[in-house]
Amino acid sequence: KQEVTQIPAALSVPEGENLVLNCSFTDSAIYNLQWFRQDPGKGLTSLLLIQSSQREQTSGRLNASLDKSSGRSTLYIAASQPGDSATYLCAVESDSWGKLQFGSGTQVVVTP
Amino acid sequence: NAGVTQTPKFQVLKTGQSMTLQCAQDMNHEYMSWYRQDPGMGLRLIHYSVGAGITDQGEVPNGYNVSRSTTEDFPLRLLSAAPSQTSVYFCASSPYRRGNTDTQYFGPGTRLTVL
Numbered sequence: 001k002q003e004v005t006q007i008p009a010a011l012s013v014p015e016g017e018n019l020v021l022n023c024s025f026t027d028s029a030i031y032n033l034q035w036f037r038q039d040p041g042k043g044l045t046s047l048l049l050i051q052s053s054q055r056e057q058t059s060g061r062l063n064a065s066l067d068k069s070s071g072r073s074t075l076y077i078a079a080s081q082p083g084d085s086a087t088y089l090c091a092v093e094s095d096s097w098g099k100l101q102f103g104s105g106t107q108v109v110v111t112p
Numbered sequence: 113n114a115g116v117t118q119t120p121k122f123q124v125l126k127t128g129q130s131m132t133l134q135c136a137q138d139m140n141h142e143y144m145s146w147y148r149q150d151p152g153m154g155l156r157l158i159h160y161s162v163g164a165g166i167t168d169q170g171e172v173p174n175g176y177n178v179s180r181s182t183t184e185d186f187p188l189r190l191l192s193a194a195p196s197q198t199s200v201y202f203c204a205s206s207p208y209r210r211g212n213t214d215t216q217y218f219g220p221g222t223r224l225t226v227l
Contacts, residue, residue, distance in 0.1 A: 034215065041221075043116075043202060043219050044155075044202065044204075044218040045218070046215040046216065089154065091154075097168070098143050098145070098160065098162070098206065098208060098216075099145070099157050099160060100155070100157065100216065101154075102147075102155040104152060104153055
């Protein structure tokens with residue numbers, strides 16, 4: 001059974017510092033991995049989706065890498081801002097039916 | 113486009129009561145799903161649908177029913193609410209190609225408390 005882990009559960013950094021968020025999964029047979037952002041009391045917003053054949057995806061200050069063989073993905077957020085404060089969730093799709101397996105998230109606080 | 117909408121936003125039920133959580137999307141997505149989110153845990157899949165008339169169970173289906181009569185709507189029914197069903201419920205949708213699902217779009221959630 002696929003298990004997805006995100007460590008640490010919480011992270012606090014000063015504004016301007018680069019953020020590094022980790023996601024690990026136990027079964028390397030995945031179709032894709034997605035990173036989501038969740039603000040308090042709100043739904044999830046998709047940040048990046050990496051297909052299994054890709055090594056990384058970039059969008060603005062965000063860059064996500066995928067290493068299937070080691071079961072790891074890393075989300076980098078450059079030059080963090082207070083507006084980046086949120087919970088970041090990773091999810092893997094391991095079968096062909098669109099079902100996502102989520103990690104429990106990393107809560108990020110960026111202090112001014 | 114309104115995207116994925118969910119109603120109600122908040123609901124309090126007594127043990128044994130039944131209710132339906134509504135989910136609708138206006139993006140003509142074939143794939144829709146329901147997740148629950150509990151403190152300290154990631155989202156867990158309850159039920160999903162790959163098109164009108166087709167539904168299947170996810171990881172935690174017990175106590176919930178779904179049906180999909182139209183592409184737009186995917187209601188989640190709680191048959192007899194229990195305190196263990198206190199959670200935040202999210203509906204999601206996406207275009208669907210088997211084996212290569214696109215980004216999933218999530219609704220704002222319904223916060224349910226069962227007393």
